Amino acid sequence: MTAKTLPLPQQVCFALYSANNAMMRLYRPLLQPFDLTYPQYVVLLALWQQDNISLGQLGAATLFDSGTLTPLVKKLEQKGWLQRVSDASDERVKKVLLTAAGRALETEVATVMPALRCQVALPESQLLALREQAQQLLQQLQQLEACR
């Protein structure tokens, strides 16, 4: 009757948590040359897919809430990668618009993915399996959050 809690190495959440932390550590030096952090990179990835969207839409794409997104976007504006412009038709919404430099950055940053990939000595199939499992968990949790 000594085992009231599960050892860390057996916990799903701890595996997820520590794998994610390790991944962030791997990203850091690769993004540093561009003066980008991973969350900032995520915002740009979203904008490279769809530009000129509202902060709300950007939050939906990146899964950041406003408390995280607002300062992130302000920082990226300071760095000159994007602009925040008020929408004339609805003064509440702020739209985010990549600058020419921000659009050009996509080509530069395109080297990050392959550099990252070649350091991870795992078969593509395993990474896709991980993505699939993580996405299904995420989807389940989002569904939960949606019901309050």
Next chain:
Amino acid sequence: MTAKTLPLPQQVCFALYSANNAMMRLYRPLLQPFDLTYPQYVVLLALWQQDNISLGQLGAATLFDSGTLTPLVKKLEQKGWLQRVSDASDERVKKVLLTAAGRALETEVATVMPALRCQVALPESQLLALREQAQQLLQQLQQLEACR
């Protein structure tokens, strides 16, 4: 030639990252009654498995570096769950020792896991698959970090 970067929904790292964030949001309200955060909970989980270990050993179990672990352990000491004691045989090392309250807490906190589990409507097999994939990624990344 427009696709220089991969859309976020297809990225393994983003799936890992956002699933982990969602998991932390799920944990928060469950740990709040015990005035614990997830990282603090992780430290306690490690100590419940093996008590009276050095900060270095605790860091190895939790995968926290000293910059994260030191303030975490100090906070847990303030809350009365553990004590930090200097090792007489080597004055550099600080050993971490659960208090009686800290040991008793394990039983209380044991309700967190099942409460969490019953909110995640995914089959056990899928969670184990996710754990397996995450652990293998983690292991790969740790191996990388070990080679500097």
Next chain:
DNA sequence: GCAATTAATCTTGCACGCAATATAATTGTG
């Protein structure tokens, strides 16, 4: 034996994530 190195922990500073709350614009309602 003691200087130089190594080891264990601590401190500082920065950038998240997010809950809670505030502010301001818009919409719905009587």
Next chain:
DNA sequence: CACAATTATATTGCGTGCAAGATTAATTGC
């Protein structure tokens, strides 16, 4: 059309994570 409810964004405060550097104690080389 006033005004309460809703919506979009911003602010505040707290707790991480971690790189970089500092501090102190032990160990190693010569």
